[in-house]
Amino acid sequence: MSLDLTKERGVSLDRQKFTWKDLVRIPYSKLDDDAFTRVRVIFQNGIEEEAKRFSHSCARMNKELQPHLAKIRRIEEHQQTLVNWLNPADQSPIETTIGYEQVAIEVTAHLAQNEPDPYIAQVFRFGLLEDFDHMYRYSALLDRLEGKDANNILQGYTDVIPGRPTAVEHRDPADDLREHYDKRTAHPLTKLNSLALMSGEQQTHDYYMNIGPLFADPVARALYAEIASIEEQHVTQYECIIDPTETWLEKWLMHEATEVWTYWSALQSESDRRVKEIWQRFLDYELGHLHYVRELFERFEKRDASELLPATLPDPIKYESHREFVRATLAKEVDYRANGTKIGELSDTAASIAYREQLNSEGSPTELVASNYTWRPGTELTGESSYAIH
Amino acid sequence: MAKQKKPTDIGMNRTGVGTAPTRAADAAEGAREGTANRAPDTTAINDFRELLSQEAPPVGSMPPPTSVKGATKTAVEALKGNKATVFLDKLGERLAFERSGVRLYDALLPKVTAAATNKGTLTYEELKRHRDEELEHMLTVKEAIEQLGADPTVMTPCADLTGVQGMGLLQVMTDPRTTLTQCLDALLTAELTDNDGWKMLIAMSEALGKNDLAERFTRCLTEEDEHLANVRRWIAERLEVQLGAKIPSTDFGQPAQP
Numbered sequence: 039m040s041l042d043l044t045k046e047r048g049v050s051l052d053r054q055k056f057t058w059k060d061l062v063r064i065p066y067s068k069l070d071d072d073a074f075t076r077v078r079v080i081f082q083n084g085i086e087e088e089a090k091r092f093s094h095s096c097a098r099m100n101k102e103l104q105p106h107l108a109k110i111r112r113i114e115e116h117q118q119t120l121v122n123w124l125n126p127a128d129q130s131p132i133e134t135t136i137g138y139e140q141v142a143i144e145v146t147a148h149l150a151q152n153e154p155d156p157y158i159a160q161v162f163r164f165g166l167l168e169d170f171d172h173m174y175r176y177s178a179l180l181d182r183l184e185g186k187d188a189n190n191i192l193q194g195y196t197d198v199i200p201g202r203p204t205a206v207e208h209r210d211p212a213d214d215l216r217e218h219y220d221k222r223t224a225h226p227l228t229k230l231n232s233l234a235l236m237s238g239e240q241q242t243h244d245y246y247m248n249i250g251p252l253f254a255d256p257v258a259r260a261l262y263a264e265i266a267s268i269e270e271q272h273v274t275q276y277e278c279i280i281d282p283t284e285t286w287l288e289k290w291l292m293h294e295a296t297e298v299w300t301y302w303s304a305l306q307s308e309s310d311r312r313v314k315e316i317w318q319r320f321l322d323y324e325l326g327h328l329h330y331v332r333e334l335f336e337r338f339e340k341r342d343a344s345e346l347l348p349a350t351l352p353d354p355i356k357y358e359s360h361r362e363f364v365r366a367t368l369a370k371e372v373d374y375r376a377n378g379t380k381i382g383e384l385s386d387t388a389a390s391i392a393y394r395e396q397l398n399s400e401g402s403p404t405e406l407v408a409s410n411y412t413w414r415p416g417t418e419l420t421g422e423s424s425y426a427i428h
Numbered sequence: 429m430a431k432q433k434k435p436t437d438i439g440m441n442r443t444g445v446g447t448a449p450t451r452a453a454d455a456a457e458g459a460r461e462g463t464a465n466r467a468p469d470t471t472a473i474n475d476f477r478e479l480l481s482q483e484a485p486p487v488g489s490m491p492p493p494t495s496v497k498g499a500t501k502t503a504v505e506a507l508k509g510n511k512a513t514v515f516l517d518k519l520g521e522r523l524a525f526e527r528s529g530v531r532l533y534d535a536l537l538p539k540v541t542a543a544a545t546n547k548g549t550l551t552y553e554e555l556k557r558h559r560d561e562e563l564e565h566m567l568t569v570k571e572a573i574e575q576l577g578a579d580p581t582v583m584t585p586c587a588d589l590t591g592v593q594g595m596g597l598l599q600v601m602t603d604p605r606t607t608l609t610q611c612l613d614a615l616l617t618a619e620l621t622d623n624d625g626w627k628m629l630i631a632m633s634e635a636l637g638k639n640d641l642a643e644r645f646t647r648c649l650t651e652e653d654e655h656l657a658n659v660r661r662w663i664a665e666r667l668e669v670q671l672g673a674k675i676p677s678t679d680f681g682q683p684a685q686p
Contacts, residue, residue: 064604070440127603182470190443194451199462254592256480257473361454368462406476410469413459415445415452418468 048325
């Protein structure tokens with residue numbers, strides 16, 4: 039059953055309160071929880087991170103909105119804390135990385151299949167096959183550095199297979215630019231999808247930039263450096279598809295709507311009772327934010343927010359394995375390239391080839407880490423008596 | 429459903445392929461078909477690590493002799509050249525280890541009072557005594573470093589790396605979800621390393637003719653021997669209760685004196 043955004047007012051801002059003990063809870067279980075609980079936690083953290091990133095940017099450009107932004111941003115800060123602190127300490131940074139890539143694959147696959155704009159859907163599939171390759175490279179790292187099986191995290195939902203090789207994902211900045219949807223004609227779902235995906239990719243980039251230097255291993259340090267660079271390209275790609283002529287308040291309204299939609303989606307599928315209570319609470323908080331911003335929008339822009347917001351939310355994000363869709367996309371589109379804003383059976387631009395050759399001229403860490411890597415249950419060490427120690 | 433109380437209770441662990449055999453088989457088949465499926469090859473990784481290990485500088489160095497008049501002279505005269513810094517680096521390591529060891533015990537003490545059951549010889553007071561002895565050992569090493577004319581507040585390279593080694597132990601010890609038995613396993617790792625660390629320090633002291641230090645360090649080792657034996661026994665006692673069967677022998681042999 040969908041939510042009626044015209045009626046649901048959620049929890050008012052003055053009733054959205056926290057304590058430190060409330061914020062720092064016992065985390066989910068890496069061993070016992072369903073993989074999609076981790077996926078939802080990681081994704082919602084990215085959504086909250088973007089809410090604050092946007093809010094700060096907006097505040098720096100809009101004096102009159104500053105008190106309103108500050109008020110909601112403080113709540114978002116604490117929502118993000120509560121969500122992100124659900125990640126457990128026994129989950130190593132690489133294991134958490136596997137979770138991030140599972141988000142990038144399974145959430146993107148859902149969005150790509152449900153995106154009404156064919157060009158935007160193509161952009162999503164293009165990014166999907168690149169993140170799919172990152173999963174393969176990081177799984178090799180997890181196995182070959184920590185001696186652990188990526189499937190302990192993935193629980194069989196997601197394949198560990200090469201995608202578009204990361205070594206060829208490096209492109210000239212001009213080839214990461216994309217066309218944007220038209221804010222006047224785009225389906226509301228396109229706006230939600232685009233914002234949600236951009237949020238996820240940017241938090242992934244920022245996570246890799248933070249944890250990359252924590253590793254002693256030069257292979258891991260190099261691998262995170264290379265993949266973070268692609269995530270930066272992805273942020274460029276996904277921010278381009280959002281109409282830059284949207285006003286600040288339009289963008290704020292869509293951010294709040296995206297938060298409502300994603301928390302509501304998480305709530306529909308959550309299997310962990312304790313985590314589900316959090317999704318319900320934060321859905322109610324976000325409805326409160328949406329209501330508040332809706333009033334601001336109508337006061338400042340003197341137009342009806344219903345012009346932008348759908349009356350009811352689109353279908354929830356399906357947190358399930360999209361194995362068949364991903365494999366079919368892989369089979370058909372792995373060799374697609376981006377040439378300017380176009381994606382398809384195209385040649386790389388001379389600028390991208392030159393850029394890539396320079397970066398890879400002393401080798402590619404993603405190639406190095408996964409040489410002859412094939413995922414096997416229980417790690418590659420269990421599968422081969424012929425395994426050679428060099 | 430009854431609330432899960434212990435980590436060894438049957439629960440919902442989903443990490444193995446047995447949780448979802450069909451999904452796992454799909455994933456394995458996809459992996460075989462999606463790659464060349466050749467024998468694993470980590471040559472490139474090893475070569476890269478080797479190259480970087482050859483190129484990399486050390487994590488840091490030993491400080492120049494302290495400027496405290498007289499002390500430097502004593503240390504240099506007593507230990508001569510490079511020997512001084514090798515010995516001081518290992519002393520710095522022991523100091524750091526004992527200091528973190530106090531904190532490991534500090535983190536473990538609340539686990540004792542929080543434990544649901546505690547049958548056996550492990551008591552809060554005994555653990556507290558271990559903790560206080562680690563503190564004494566730390567001070568013993570501090571005095572030794574000062575006596576040699578060096579600065580005990582320095583983080584030496586080996587001290588730094590012992591901190592890196594201990595990061596996992598602290599994570600286990602401070603996680604509210606870990607049990608007392610699981611934490612004792614982490615403590616055992618620390619005590620085993622500590623025991624050998626003292627033996628090496630005594631041997632090095634004797635090799636350098638610092639018999640006074642060797643004697644003081646041997647007194648520390650005697651207490652560390654007891655710590656190790658106690659931790660082994662506490663773990664065995666708890667596992668016996670959990671297993672519901674008598675473990676035939678918990679004697680892993682007395683640690684040999686140097």
